[in-house]
Amino acid sequence: MVNKISMKDIAIKCGTSITTVSFVINGRANEKKISETMTAKVKKVITELGYQPHSMAQGLRTGKSKTIGFLVDDISEPFFSGIAKYLDEKATASGYKILFCCTGNDPKKASELISMLNDRSVDGYIIALAEGVEQEISKLLEKNIPMVLFDRYLLDLNTDYVIVNNIDSTYAATIHLIKNGYSRIAFVGPQTTQQQMIDRCTGYQRAIKDYGMVERVIYLSSPIEHGGGFWDIIKGNDKPDAFLFAANYITMQALRLLISIDPKLLEQFAMISFDDIEILQFLPVPITAIVQPLEEIAVGIMDILLTRLGESTQEAKIHKIISTKMIVRKSSDNRNVVRA
Amino acid sequence: MVNKISMKDIAIKCGTSITTVSFVINGRANEKKISETMTAKVKKVITELGYQPHSMAQGLRTGKSKTIGFLVDDISEPFFSGIAKYLDEKATASGYKILFCCTGNDPKKASELISMLNDRSVDGYIIALAEGVEQEISKLLEKNIPMVLFDRYLLDLNTDYVIVNNIDSTYAATIHLIKNGYSRIAFVGPQTTQQQMIDRCTGYQRAIKDYGMVERVIYLSSPIEHGGGFWDIIKGNDKPDAFLFAANYITMQALRLLISIDPKLLEQFAMISFDDIEILQFLPVPITAIVQPLEEIAVGIMDILLTRLGESTQEAKIHKIISTKMIVRKSSDNRNVVRA
DNA sequence: CTGAAAGCGCTTACAG
DNA sequence: CTGAAAGCGCTTACAG
Numbered sequence: 107m108v109n110k111i112s113m114k115d116i117a118i119k120c121g122t123s124i125t126t127v128s129f130v131i132n133g134r135a136n137e138k139k140i141s142e143t144m145t146a147k148v149k150k151v152i153t154e155l156g157y158q159p160h161s162m163a164q165g166l167r168t169g170k171s172k173t174i175g176f177l178v179d180d181i182s183e184p185f186f187s188g189i190a191k192y193l194d195e196k197a198t199a200s201g202y203k204i205l206f207c208c209t210g211n212d213p214k215k216a217s218e219l220i221s222m223l224n225d226r227s228v229d230g231y232i233i234a235l236a237e238g239v240e241q242e243i244s245k246l247l248e249k250n251i252p253m254v255l256f257d258r259y260l261l262d263l264n265t266d267y268v269i270v271n272n273i274d275s276t277y278a279a280t281i282h283l284i285k286n287g288y289s290r291i292a293f294v295g296p297q298t299t300q301q302q303m304i305d306r307c308t309g310y311q312r313a314i315k316d317y318g319m320v321e322r323v324i325y326l327s328s329p330i331e332h333g334g335g336f337w338d339i340i341k342g343n344d345k346p347d348a349f350l351f352a353a354n355y356i357t358m359q360a361l362r363l364l365i366s367i368d369p370k371l372l373e374q375f376a377m378i379s380f381d382d383i384e385i386l387q388f389l390p391v392p393i394t395a396i397v398q399p400l401e402e403i404a405v406g407i408m409d410i411l412l413t414r415l416g417e418s419t420q421e422a423k424i425h426k427i428i429s430t431k432m433i434v435r436k437s438s439d440n441r442n443v444v445r446a
Numbered sequence: 447m448v449n450k451i452s453m454k455d456i457a458i459k460c461g462t463s464i465t466t467v468s469f470v471i472n473g474r475a476n477e478k479k480i481s482e483t484m485t486a487k488v489k490k491v492i493t494e495l496g497y498q499p500h501s502m503a504q505g506l507r508t509g510k511s512k513t514i515g516f517l518v519d520d521i522s523e524p525f526f527s528g529i530a531k532y533l534d535e536k537a538t539a540s541g542y543k544i545l546f547c548c549t550g551n552d553p554k555k556a557s558e559l560i561s562m563l564n565d566r567s568v569d570g571y572i573i574a575l576a577e578g579v580e581q582e583i584s585k586l587l588e589k590n591i592p593m594v595l596f597d598r599y600l601l602d603l604n605t606d607y608v609i610v611n612n613i614d615s616t617y618a619a620t621i622h623l624i625k626n627g628y629s630r631i632a633f634v635g636p637q638t639t640q641q642q643m644i645d646r647c648t649g650y651q652r653a654i655k656d657y658g659m660v661e662r663v664i665y666l667s668s669p670i671e672h673g674g675g676f677w678d679i680i681k682g683n684d685k686p687d688a689f690l691f692a693a694n695y696i697t698m699q700a701l702r703l704l705i706s707i708d709p710k711l712l713e714q715f716a717m718i719s720f721d722d723i724e725i726l727q728f729l730p731v732p733i734t735a736i737v738q739p740l741e742e743i744a745v746g747i748m749d750i751l752l753t754r755l756g757e758s759t760q761e762a763k764i765h766k767i768i769s770t771k772m773i774v775r776k777s778s779d780n781r782n783v784v785r786a
Numbered sequence: 787c788t789g790a791a792a793g794c795g796c797t798t799a800c801a802g
Numbered sequence: 803c804t805g806a807a808a809g810c811g812c813t814t815a816c817a818g
Contacts, residue, residue, distance in 0.1 A: 112795060123805045128797060139803050158565045162505040163795035166810050171502060187527035191520060194548055198559070203545050203566065208534055219538070225498045226543065286726060361728060369730075385725040388701060390709075452811055463789045468813060479787050503811035506794050 111157045119151050120144070127152075131159065165227065167372070174204045174411065175223035178234045179211045184383055185354065185398070186234065189256070192404030193232065200412055213238030220246070230411050234258055237299060252414035254407050258300050266414070268406040268426040272302050275396050275430040276309030278351055282394075282432065284317050286347040286439060288376050292322035292339070294360055295352030306352045306380060322346055326359055336363060340371070347376060348438070352445045355380035357393070361385075377437045392435035402428050451497045459491050460484070467492075471499065505567065514751065515563035516546045517556065518574045524723060525694065525738070526574065529596070532744030533572065540752055542569070553578030560586070570751050574598055577639060592754035594747050598640050606754070608746040608766040612642050615736050615770045616649030619690055619718045622772065624657050626779060628716050632662040632679070634700055635692030645718060647694050662686055666699055671727040676703060680711070687716060688778070694721035695706075698735070701725075717777045732775035742768050 113131070117124045122144060129138045130148040150159075165171045174197055178186045189204060197204050205223060209216035216239045223231070230252035235243065243263060246253055255267040276293070283291050293310040295303055307323060314321045326336060339345060351357040357379040364371040373391050382395035406426045413424075450615050453471070455731035457464040462484060469478045470488040491497075505511045515536055518526045530546060537544050545563060556579045563571070570592035575583065583603060586593055595607040616633070623631050633650040635643055647663060654661045666676060679685060691697040697719040704711040722735035746766045753764075 110795095116794080124796080125798080125805055125807095126803095129804095132797085141803065144804085158561070160795050161566045162502045162511060163810090164797080165502040166500075166794090166812085167796045167798090169810080181521075181534065182524070182527040182531040184524070184527075186528075187522040187524075190546070191522040191548055194521065194546060198547070198562070203562075205543050206530070206534060206546050207538070208531055221498070222538070222543075226501045309453075351481070358724070365728065368737070380733060382697070385728055388705065388725055390730050422761050450811095454811080464812080465789055465791095465814080466787095469788095472813080481787065484788085500811050503794090504813080506796085506810090507812045507814090509794080 110160065111155045112160065113157075115155065116148060116151050116157055119155070120147050122148070148425050156206070169227070170229055171227040172202050173226065173228045173255055174202050174230050174232060175220075175226075175228040176206045176232045177209055177216065177219060177223075177236075178202050178207075179209055181206055181208050183355070185257070185381060185400070188400040189404050189407075192401045193408060196404060202230075202410070209236050209239075210222050211236055217242045230254075230415055232256065232407055232411065235260065252411055254411045254414075256403060256407055258302050264423055266410050266424045268403055268428065269302060269409065270398050270403070270430045272305035273309040273312070275432075276306045276352075276380070277313045278309075278349060279380075279394075279396055279432060280310045280313035281317070282434070283348045283350070283376055283378065283438060284313065284319070285319055286376070289319060290322065290344070291319065291348040291350065292346035292347045293350050293352065294324045294326050294336075294356055296356060297325040302354040303352055310350055326356055336360070337367065337375075340367075341440070349375055349377045351377065351379045354379060354383045357381070357383070359387075376439075378432075382433060386435070389437075391437050394435045394438035395433050396430045397433055398430055399428060450500070451495045452500065453497070455495065456488060456491050456497055459495070460487050462488070473586035477551065483592055509567070510569055511567040512542050512565065513568045514542050514570050514572060515560075515566075515568040516543045516544050516572045517549055517559060517563075518547075519549055519551045519576055521546055521548050523695070525597070525721060525740070528740040529744050529747075532703045532741045533748060536744060536748040540748070542755075544572075549576050549579075551576055557582045565596075568786065570594075570755055572596065572747055572751065575600065585596050592751055594751050594754075596743060596747055598642050601641055605764055606750050606764045608743055608750065608768065609642060610738050610743070610770045611767050612645035613649035613652070615772075616646045616690060616692075616720070617653045618649075619720075619734075619736055619772060620650045620653035620776070621657070623688045623690070623716055623718065623778060624653065624659070626716070629659060630684070630686045631659065631688040631690065632664050633690050634664045634676075635694055636696060637665040637667070645690055650690055676700070677707065680704075680707075689715055689717045691717065691719045694719060696719070697723070699724070701729075716779075722773060726775070728779075731777050734775045734778035735773050736770045737773055738770055739768060 113124045113127045116127045126140055126144060127148055129135055129140055130145050135145040181190060194211065205228060207219045209219060213236060216236050220242045231246060233253065233255050234257040235255055240260060240263060251391055252288055253265060254267050256269065259267040259269055280291060293307055295307055310334055311321055324336060324339060349360065351360055351395040372389065377395045378396065380396045382397045386395050406428060410424050410426065453464045453467045456623065466480055466484060467488055469475055469480055470485050475485040521527055521530060534544055535602045545568060547559045549559060553576060556576050560582045569588060573593065573595050574597040580600060580603060587605065593605060595605050596609065599607040599609055600689065603729055620631060623756050633647055635647055651661055664676060664679060665670065691700055712729065718734045719726055720736045722737045726733040726735055746768060750766065
């Protein structure tokens with residue numbers, strides 16, 4: 107990093123002061139009534155020398171780092187890395203850079219990371235909340251630091267967030283199964299207090315109730331136990347004829363479990379997965395999926411965050427709900443019903 | 447970001463100077479012969495007030511940002527996001543943060559991003575090189591900025607890098623196919639000048655030559671053309687009985703192509719994929735894979751980079767070659783040979 | 787053993 | 803129309 111060009115160099119070369127140079131750089135030449143001759147000269151020298159402002163000096167002075175903190179459990183999960191890609195694109199276009207952090211589902215690590223991001227003076231946060239960091243979130247809220255939650259949210263925390271229409275999505279998916287003739291539909295989800303998971307279950311439950319069916323909610327334990335609840339249910343007399351999986355990792359867990367017992371089992375149940383993953387298309391019976399539009403979610407997040415970053419006073423919180431779409435594949439058509 | 451505590455606050459509260467506080471913070475109390483009483487007092491106040499150094503001020507003063515730039519085509523690709531996760535873990539543990547950037551396979555964007563990272567005074571770079579940015583890389587090299595390349599590398603660029611033993615891997619994979627009775631083995635790769643792809647092809651070619659077989663190299667075009675070369679080859683008289691795919695995206699392209707023509711085709715060929723992806727295990731005939739150990743690669747990268755960041759003079763470049771391992775699945779056993 | 791002071795590269799209120 | 807100067811929060815050479 108030798109010989110970086112500074113505003114001083116520009117000023118000297120132009121025979122002016124760094125104040126003038128600064129005004130030109132920040133587009134305040136007009137406002138500050140810098141002569142056009144000087145403005146042009148400064149601009150010319152800037153491109154000639156390839157001057158780039160020193161972001162840390164700027165940051166120190168302005169208190170803004172043009173950096174956004176992004177917190178998720180695991181960046182290598184396709185949903186998060188997909189979102190990350192689009193976020194990065196939007197952020198870069200607006201002069202921001204994103205610091206990605208993985209909490210590994212550990213609340214302690216999460217709060218350490220928040221504190222670390224705070225040290226680095228990030229201007230805002232994008233967070234898929236792990237359970238147990240409500241306190242840290244509250245602290246940030248009090249400080250009025252811009253923050254957008256996504257994927258997960260907390261009812262009792264007054265924040266901006268972007269989520270999908272979880273209830274409607276599983277409601278529609280359940281009805282899709284019912285319409286295709288399935289009558290023993292099970293919802294398979296994780297044991298959790300995460301609001302989005304509760305919502306997904308709620309959508310399912312409402313549909314089941316509206317159609318006067320029997321509710322079957324299964325909590326899949328992780329790591330998977332062969333002898334455990336799922337297997338008992340599958341081999342029981344009153345076994346389900348259709349599954350609605352609450353998230354892609356739940357789908358994967360269930361698929362692994364079924365395959366490890368007997369790959370043929372895959373063909374005996376109707377299935378719908380919340381979240382599409384490439385694998386679903388390549389199975390012997392391709393699986394229907396509820397698709398979360400990643401780019402739309404990312405755009406929603408950045409729109410809100412950029413607004414906040416430009417605001418002086420906090421307006422009312424924004425809650426953006428994005429619609430999923432269902433991609434129907436063979437696994438949920440009525441082929442199975444005949445057999446059942 | 448109100449009322450951040452500064453060294454000045456500590457100094458006042460301790461009745462000393464910020465110099466002393468700084469020495470204590472930087473662990474130079476002994477060296478600078480600060481009294482134990484004062485050292486203890488300062489430390490106590492620091493934890494009491496929850497002081498955190500202001501990283502931008504530090505950065506401005508020291509010229510170090512404790513930040514690493516990470517450049518790949520697309521962070522949402524499983525190979526890269528997997529690497530990213532482990533890198534982030536290691537970096538955080540050493541007080542560094544990583545700025546992830548996606549070049550989207552666009553050399554122009556790549557050089558813009560490098561310039562942007564440069565503005566942000568990143569201390570080092572981790573790069574999976576896209577073609578066409580050799581010049582920018584060279585510039586960084588000249589400036590002696592620490593940089594580790596991975597996955598891809600350039601023979602004529604003298605840099606640190608971490609790659610896998612590409613040649614040996616495909617050599618072994620090819621021989622595995624030969625030993626299992628396949629005799630018309632095709633290598634399927636992208637049309638590219640990327641060294642690692644050339645190496646993978648070389649390994650295949652050597653094995654074919656050593657066993658006196660006929661070389662069959664297929665360049666898969668993207669987007670896939672139905673009527674194109676691949677289909678001609680598959681339906682021809684002299685069609686291959688085994689495929690070695692050069693990368694996971696090539697595997698996916700080929701799978702999509704085969705499935706779109708006829709899913710049964712999947713069972714008619716032996717297959718090995720460079721890179722393991724979850725999908726391979728779930729196919730009707732699970733596909734053998736050459737596994738790149740992500741964590742080991744990430745550790746290798748960070749080890750080199752952290753060494754460089756701590757060095758004053760550049761030692762000789764480090765080239766770290768990591769061994770892959772092959773996970774043999776049903777797709778490469780000799781089941782097909784009987785039929786052929 | 788400890789402190790005053792310079793300076794990293796910016797921005798901006800103030801003065802002319 | 804333009805510039806001198808203060809200050810953001812640190813680190814460190816220098817002086818006592």
